[in-house]
Amino acid sequence: MHFTPRLQQLLAALRCLPGVGPKSAQRMAFYLLDRDRDGAGELAVALRSALDEVGHCEHCRMFAEQALCTVCADKKRDAGMICIVETPADVIAVDDSGGYRGRYFVLMGRLSPLDGIGPLELGINLLERRLREETITEVILATSATVEGEATAAYIAGLAEKQGIRATRIAHGVPMGGELEYVDSSTLSLALSARTQVPTDAVD
Amino acid sequence: MNSIERVEFEAAFLLHAMPYRESSQIIEVLGQHHGRIGLVARGSRRPRSRWKQTLRSFQPMRMSWAGRGTLQTLGAAEATARPLVLTGMRLMAGWYMNELLINLLHRGDPHPDLFAHYGAALAALSEGKELEPVLRRFELVLLAEIGYGLVTDRDAVDAQPLQPERMYAYVADRGPVPAVVGAGDGLVLSGADLLAIGRGDFDRPERLLGAKRLLREKLNWCLGGRSLKTRQVLAAMLSDGVIDGIGA
Ligand SMILES: [Zn+2]
Numbered sequence: 254m255h256f257t258p259r260l261q262q263l264l265a266a267l268r269c270l271p272g273v274g275p276k277s278a279q280r281m282a283f284y285l286l287d288r289d290r291d292g293a294g295e296l297a298v299a300l301r302s303a304l305d306e307v308g309h310c311e312h313c314r315m316f317a318e319q320a321l322c323t324v325c326a327d328k329k330r331d332a333g334m335i336c337i338v339e340t341p342a343d344v345i346a347v348d349d350s351g352g353y354r355g356r357y358f359v360l361m362g363r364l365s366p367l368d369g370i371g372p373l374e375l376g377i378n379l380l381e382r383r384l385r386e387e388t389i390t391e392v393i394l395a396t397s398a399t400v401e402g403e404a405t406a407a408y409i410a411g412l413a414e415k416q417g418i419r420a421t422r423i424a425h426g427v428p429m430g431g432e433l434e435y436v437d438s439s440t441l442s443l444a445l446s447a448r449t450q451v452p453t454d455a456v457d
Numbered sequence: 458m459n460s461i462e463r464v465e466f467e468a469a470f471l472l473h474a475m476p477y478r479e480s481s482q483i484i485e486v487l488g489q490h491h492g493r494i495g496l497v498a499r500g501s502r503r504p505r506s507r508w509k510q511t512l513r514s515f516q517p518m519r520m521s522w523a524g525r526g527t528l529q530t531l532g533a534a535e536a537t538a539r540p541l542v543l544t545g546m547r548l549m550a551g552w553y554m555n556e557l558l559i560n561l562l563h564r565g566d567p568h569p570d571l572f573a574h575y576g577a578a579l580a581a582l583s584e585g586k587e588l589e590p591v592l593r594r595f596e597l598v599l600l601a602e603i604g605y606g607l608v609t610d611r612d613a614v615d616a617q618p619l620q621p622e623r624m625y626a627y628v629a630d631r632g633p634v635p636a637v638v639g640a641g642d643g644l645v646l647s648g649a650d651l652l653a654i655g656r657g658d659f660d661r662p663e664r665l666l667g668a669k670r671l672l673r674e675k676l677n678w679c680l681g682g683r684s685l686k687t688r689q690v691l692a693a694m695l696s697d698g699v700i701d702g703i704g705a
Contacts, residue, residue, distance in 0.1 A: 272479030364690075366552045367473050367559070371690030372697055381697075400514050404548055412697065 260286075312383070314359040314376055315344055324348070324356055331355040333390040335383070337409055339363050339397060347395060355393070358383070363396055363405040372408070380409070384416045391419045398425040462529065464491060466519040468537070470575065471512055472555040476502065484512065484531065485559050486520065489572045493562040496522050496531040508534050515551055515579055516540040527564050541583040549694070550582055550592055553687040557596070561603055561679055574598045589665055594657040596672045605679050607671055608632030609655025621649035629674055644670055 256264065260282065267278040285293035309315065310322035313335075317323075324330060324344075334355025338344055344357050360375040372378070383389070392413045394406035410420035468489040477483045482498045501508045511518055511534045521533040543551045554575065562568065578595045582588065600606045611618055612625065613632035619625065625633035627644045636645045646654075646667045659665040 366549065366687040366690035367556050368475075369686040369689065371693040373693055377697070400548075407544065408694070408697075 313357045314361060314379070315357060316341055329354075333388060334393065335380075335389055335391075336393040336395050337380075337406075338395045339402070339405075343395065353393075355391075360396070360405065363399070363401045364408060365401050375405070377409070377412070381412055384413060384418060389416075389418055391421060394420060394422045461523060461525050463521075463523040464488070465521050466533070466535075467491060467521070468572070469518055469520040470572075470579075471514055471516065471518075472559055473514075474498070474501075474512060480506075482512070483528070485555075487558055487562075487572060487575060488520070489569055490567055492566045492568045492572075493558060493564050494522070495528045495564055496520075497528060498531045498534075501531075511536050513540060514555065515543060515583075517576070541579045543579070543582055546588055547582040547585075549687060549691050550588055551579060553592070553685070553691075554578060554595055556685050556687045557599060557676070560683060560685070561599060561676075568602050571598060571602045589669070590657075590659045593659060593665065593668045593672060596676060597655075597657055597668075600672070600675055600679070603679070605675060607655065607675060609651045619648035619651055621647065621652065623648045625651060627651075627671055629678065 263282050264275070264278045267273055267281050268275070273281070285296070306318050307316050308318070310317035310325055311320050312325040313322060315322040315324065317325075319326070331354050334353075335358050336347055336353060336355055337358050337360065338347060339360050339362060341359055344359060347353055347357075358376075358380050362370050362375055364370060364372075364375065384392070392409065394409060396402040396405045406422055410422075413420040470487045472485040472487055472493070474482045474484045477497060480500050480502045482501045484496050484498050484501075486494050486496055488494055498508060498512060500506055501512055508531075516536055517538040517540075518534055518536050520531060520535075522529045522531050524530045541551075558575070562571075574595060578591050581591045597607065608631075609619070611632075613628060613634050619633060624636040624645055624647055626636045627646065628634050629643070633646075633648075633651055644667065646663075650661075650664050650667055653660070653664050654668045654671070659668060
């Protein structure tokens, strides 16, 4: 089967998407060219302008179209708190929870020495400068509950401690509605080690 | 090589995991009887994957896999003990051992003794044993297993047993050569120190330092110019001065 040169180019380009193999690339390309040429045009324009205009916030590394992202530019957010996350998707998740009004720092990954990802790759020098120069009272470590995520959290906690800043770790453990017998043992041991005092004033 | 192989519940450690396709991983594993193997863990990155908590470094487990060729498919992974908890420099040391194994072992070569030494080294690190001797003993065993062990029992000129009181210069690709006074080239150690290093006995600081230099030279040679990423990242971390903080 022969595709035209431009079609071949499109198929190859679509395959840069995660999980897209030759078959699904072909399905997408045919759909765009055959069934929805208007949609395809919008996609092309949106992709081009996003590539041109969306960069990273120079303060927290979140996606941004100006020097600062919307969170860093928002004067009403608590500038004394930084929540450290691994990805832009984590920023959205924490912010959508509605319980947090501070700022963020996006590592764009986590410490993974075997992949060559160390402090430089995670923008730790930028974070360190913020810890030194801003008036920050608490660093909340919301990295993943993996060996690498825990290492990253502990490393940043060390940096915060050097500046005399309190570092806290989000609790990982039993999910809401989780029956204990179905929670795996390492989650349970993590949850046990991070147990908290139960307020008793409601009982007295 | 082309027939389907099936392995049931072999003791194993995960050395490294890389994202693969939308929701899977390619994992490098050290198995007790099969040595270093590459496996595809299908769906292991899905939020509700049953392997989410098990597939982590330093977690003793049993694994089953099947397939043909060098990249097979993970079928089961069950933790057999609590994960070994490594922090700070000890965690970096654990990652360093993993990187050495990935770089120096050929897939599918069995190394049952090395598997036992690796587990013992991780246990020693997690129990707070002194770090450097643990790493040096692991490097000694690893090099011997891949056929590039240090020569620490006889000299390289006429294969005579080393004499404890004599001085030897260690020539990288040959071994210990009786040292000529004034011709100081390379590392010079006493026969007693070399014999001790061979036994993994680092009671004296000069033996530990000598072993480090000999092993570093040999490892670099075996790596053939590839640099270890854990070494580079460690250097960057040391410059921040908070290395002892890392780890769970
Ligand atoms: Zn920002």
